[in-house]
Amino acid sequence: PPPPRPLLPRRRFEIAVHVADVGHFIKAGTPLDAEVAARGTSTYLVDRRVDMVPSLLSEDLCSLRAGVDRLAFTVRFEMDDRANLLSHSFAKSVIRSDAALTYGEAQERIDDEMLDDKITTSLRILDKLAAQLRMKRRAAGALDLSTPEIKFRLDDESRLPVELNLYQPHRTNSLIEEFMLLANITVGRAVEAAFPRSAMLRHHPPPAKTSFVELRRLLKAHKLEIDVSSPRALQNSLAKCEKPDKPDFGMLVRTMAVRSMKSAGYFPAGKVPKEEYSHFGLAIPLYTHFTSPIRR
Secondary structure (H helix, E strand, O other): OOOOOOOOOOOEEEEEEEEEOHHHOOOOOOHHHHHHHHHOOOEEOOOOEEOOOOHHHHHHHOOOOEOOEEEEEEEEEEEEOOOOEEEEEEEEEEEEEOOOOOHHHHHHHHHOOOOOOHHHHHHHHHHHHHHHHHHHHHHOOOOOOOOOOEEEEEOOOOOOEEEEEEOOOOHHHHHHHHHHHHHHHHHHHHHHHHOOOOOEEEEEOOOOOOOOHHHHHHHHOOOOOOOOOOHHHHHHHHHHOOEOOEHHHHHHHHHHHHHHOOOOEEEEOOOOOHHHOOEOOOOEOOOOOOOOOOOO
C-alpha cells in the first residue's frame, strides 16, 4: 500500500487582547484612587452614564483609538486554526490600533465579499476562531443566559420614554465576548497562581435548591421540568423550554432563570474554600475581571 500522506501543518495565529493601563494614571492612595474605589463601577442610566473614572481617562487617555499610541496591558495568545490554545504571555505594552470600528462596521466588513484587505481578513479569522471557542465552551457546559437589551428613546423636553426598541446584537458582539472571556480566564489563573491569598477573583455560586421553586411551579403547568444540578443540566432544560409557536416563551423562562440564580461576586483568593472559586454560569473553575478597567 502507498505510504500515508503526511498531515498538513495547521495554521497558527497570534491574537492579542489589549486592555487600557488605567493603573498608570490612577496611583494608589491618591484622592482619585479613593473616589474611584468609592464608586466601584460606572453606572448606566436610561439617558446618561455616571463614569467611575474622569472623562479625560474614559473618553481619551484610556480609550484605544485608531492611529494613536496608548498604554495597555496585553494578553497574547497563540492558537491553531481549531482554536486550540498553544501558548500565552502577558506584557505591559504601547499599542497603536489600525482601526476603530463599531460592532456594526466590523460585521459589515466580514459580510462584504468584495473586501479582502488586511483588517477584514483578520476579522474573518477572529470570527471563525471565536465560533470554535464558543462551541467548546457550550460543550463544556457553559450557560447562555443572555436576555434582550431594551433601548429607550426619551422626549427631549420631558425626558420621559416615548419609544422602546430591542437592541439587535451582531455576530461581532459574540466575537469580542469570546476573546474577553478567554483573557479573563487566562489572567484569573495567572494572578491566582502568583497571589494565592490576595488575587481578586470573581465567582458565581450554584443555585440554591429553593431558588427555582416558583419557576418549577410555572413550568409544571406546561409539563416541563428544570434541572439545576449542573450548568449543562440547566442549559439542556432551558433548551427544552423553547416553543417554535411561542417564540417569547423560551425568552421568558430564560429571564426567570437568570433572576432565580444568585449574583456573581468578587472575592480575594485564600478567603474562601477552593471549591467555591468556580463560576457556575461559565462552567469554569477560575475567573476574574481583567477587561474593562475604566468601568469596574
